[in-house]
Amino acid sequence: MAGHSQFKNIMHRKGRQDAIKSKLFSKLAREITVAAKLGSPDPAMNPRLRLAIQAAKAESMPKDNIQRAISKASGGDSENYEEVRYEGYGPGGVAVIVEVLTDNRNRSASNVRAAFTKAGGSLGETGSVSFMWDRVGEIYYPASAGDAEKVMEAAIEAGADDVESDEEGHTIYCAFEALGDVSKALEASLGEAQTVKAIWKPKNTVPVDEERAQSLMKLVASLEDDDDVQNVYANFEVDDATLAKLSAA
DSSP: OOOOHHHHHHHHHOOHHHHOOOOOOOEEHHHHHHHHHHHHHHHGHHHHHHHHHHHHHHTTOHEEEEEEEHHHHHTTTOOOOOOEEEEEOOOOEEEEEEEEEEEEEHHHHHHHHHHHHTTTOEEOOOOGGGGGGGEEEEEEEEGGGHHHHHHHHHOOOOOOOOEEEEESSSEEEEEEGHHHHHHHHHHHHOEEEEEEEEEEEEEOOOEOHHHHHHHHHHHHHHHHSSSSEEEEEEOOOOOOHHHHHHOOO
């Protein structure tokens, strides 16, 4: 499993849950507003908005919050957010991609650069690390959706490219362009997914030890704490023993 998803779970368990949830709702609302502003406010006619709403529901975001975020898009007082992707290297030469929605590009660039510098990393040019990743669709189902064989058959039938199953659930990958069609086909056979989103999937991962993993974990946490940052991806991996130590610390 890639480092980002491993440590996201750890940080959420250790963090202040209310504060984390509030910040998460704010970021989900921003994505909903941007999606509604760029396209139709009707999720049936706007694939990006539909995915944003689905992501919000997966995190138990209240319906009123979702509707307010959609309504804000049509208001004259809504901010004009710009999508920016930053790329760089963290401790140990681990590649990092940071996705931002911001109303102040200079502020975001300064904050992201400061986080990399403090962690002993460096910010690079756009394209400096993204060539090591694939832009794909990711659909997640909990274990209750069915066993690995059932989910694999449904995924193949839906046109997905790969499935990773463990005791907690099933992660299904597909082409980015096919995310809407694949998720719709899977919903017909497996029910509604827990999450459906576009991600950066590393082509290869970099093994790191406990010390390096802790440094990377701090970098990811620092970046995700920034209100402008929507997603952070890092192509590192730790073994089960190191992961257990970090979870228990």
